[in-house]
Amino acid sequence: MPIGILTTDTGKLVEIRETITLNSDAFSNSFHEDLQFHFNNERIPERVVHAKGGGAFGYFEVTHDVSKFTKADVLNGVGKKTEVFVRFSSATEQLGGNDAARDIKGLSVKFYTKEGNWDLLCLSTPVFFFKDPIHFPSFFHAMKRNPKTNLIDFSMRWDFVTKQPESLNGFLYLLSDYGIPNGYRKMDAFAIHTFEINNKHGDKYFVRFNFRTEQGEEALTSAEARAQDPDYYNKDLYNAIEKKNYPIWKLEMDVMTLNDIKRVDYDPFDVTRLWKKGTYTTVPIGCLVLNKNPDNFFRTVELSAGNPGNLVPGIPGPLDNLFRSRRMMYRQTQVHRLKVNHNRIRINEPLYWKVYNRDGRPPVRENMKDAPNYYPNSYNGPVPYIDPARPKERFTIYERNAVDLEPAAYFYNHYLCDEGQRQRLVNNTAQSLVPVSPYLQQRALRLLSLTDPQLGIRVAECLEEALETPTPAPHAIKIPRHPYEGNKHYVHL
The missing domain is CATH 1.10.10 (Arc Repressor Mutant, subunit A)
Structure with a gap:
């Protein structure tokens, strides 16, 4: 059934004869102009990485008391549910790429909490490829397409890995069974960094957040992956939710105390390695459930903007340089892609916000109406609060540049x-x-x-x-010439 009378972008009703431009003045037809001009401008810049993906809505439910470790409201109160939006993605694939390509997969959770949006960005591998953020552009250039041929080039990848050996551990994960999960639903996901968290007394703990799939972790072989539909992951996720077979992940955290951190014989803040067994305790937190597909892909999945720097009280976040750089980089790319008011787009908007920022590219919502646009002020502008539980001492990490191949050897022999x-x-x-x-x-x-x-x-x-072993040549099918080709005749008038 129709949902109303068709209009132009300005609300003018469209008369049925305006839906055709033949034998008319097409450029006096505002409906025609709307369609053409909007069509020419309907694309936004593609994400540089994690371009291809899917997403779903759901909720996070706290199942265990973790108040001993953090005062973050979203993680406290057994039974508490928080609405979330989750975006899944492939790191190096372009928008039209193959879901089942051997690639790093992403799982980004946006928690809409009472204390602001918390974005927990995770990967399908528990380790990253480097710890110095200066390597970000070079690594992803090497992983993507050759600038001359525009083809995936393994020479570029191996050149980078052999010149930057700390990336070998992550590369071995990618070349193993973990490189091609059997869909987004059947993969674990890891937040990579070591996060500092604190409780209401200001006590610090250091944790790594992990999502464990309840669907059972599964992988595809290279041959199985080649046989899949390019949109296999997104179809699998969408169809499971439509059939009410809701995907579930358990959220847990590996925990170390400040004293534990001081005693370990390795760098627990190094994102290129796992924590050693026996040096930490694993604590369950809750479960993530996805139960609703988006009504419109573009306004949710494409316009969503996850930033690891979006944190909440009780989770001050990681302290390493890689994370600090990511905070800046993610915001910069979102301003480029969605403009400065990207956090006022509905999918990114927090439950509560009062700011001094004004204007810029839409959406601006109510633009904070008549509240002052400067701080401090003597009028009706928002004011800051005092958090007595915020830790008073600053913890500093001194990072090393030495290459350690032990994590890669451990992966091969034991993981x-x-x-x-x-x-x-x-x-x-x-x-x-x-x-x-x-x-x-x-x-x-x-x-x-x-x-x-x-x-x-x-x-x-x-x-x-x-x-x-010689590679077999591709089998080409010859298409027969159309019977009328070569026997064309023309009528001259």
Whole structure:
């Protein structure tokens, strides 16, 4: 059934003869002008990374008392539910890319809390590729397309990894079974950084947040992934929610005290490595449930803007330089993509906000009406509050630049559960080296051998076998000439 009378953008009713421009003055037809001008301007800049994705609405429910560790309202009160929007994505795929590509997957949760929006941005791998933020542009340039051919180039990837060996641990995760989850619903997700949190007494704790899928963690092999629809992940998520088979993740945190931090024999703030077993305690917090698909993809998934710097009282956040840089970078890209008022777009708007910022590109909502646009003032502007529980001492991290291959060796020997997983890692690694120049192949094999001699030997043997096996030429289908082609005739008037 119709939902009303059709209008132009300015509300003028459209008469039925204005829906056709043939044999008329098309440029006096405001309905025609609206369609054409809007069509030419309806795209916004694509995200540089995490461009392709999907999303859903849901809620987060607290299931365990964690008031000992944090005073954050969103995580306190067993049974409390907080509305959320979750965006899933592939890190290096473009908007029209393949969901099942071997890639880092993202899970970004926007909690609409009483104390502001908390954005918890997570990846499908528990470790990142580097700890110095200066490598961000170079890493993603190497992971994306060659600037000359516009093709995925494994030479670029291996060149970066061998020049920046701390990235090997994350790269091995990507080449393993964890590189292609069986859809967004069946992957775990990790916030990567070590977060500082505090309770109502100002006591500090250090945690890593992890989402554990209740659907069972599953992965696709390279062959299985190639057989999937390019939109497989998004279809799987959408269809599950429509069928009321709501996806669930358990949120937990690995916890260290200030004294624990001082005693460990590794850097617990290093995002390129896991915390060692026996040095932390795992604490359950609650569950994330997705139960509603968006009514309009663009105004939710595409206009959503998650920033790791969006934190709440009780969660001051990570202290490492990578995180500090991300706070700045995410805001900058959102201003570029959605303009300065991106947090006033409905999907990003907090439950409560009072600001001194005015004007700029729409939306501006009520633009704070007649409240003063400067602080401090003597009139009716918003005022700050005092948080007595805010820690009074500042904790500083001194980061090191040394490369440690032990985390990558641990991943190969202990994190991977069985010989089948190790063999698939070896196979995938060798296949990624096939199109690479012999010089880069040797550099990669040397790095793998320094990590673990057996890993280097196995990849070298698998690579040699792959190079000796010729790649079959693609089978082309000849299309027969149309019977009328070549026998064309023309009528001259």
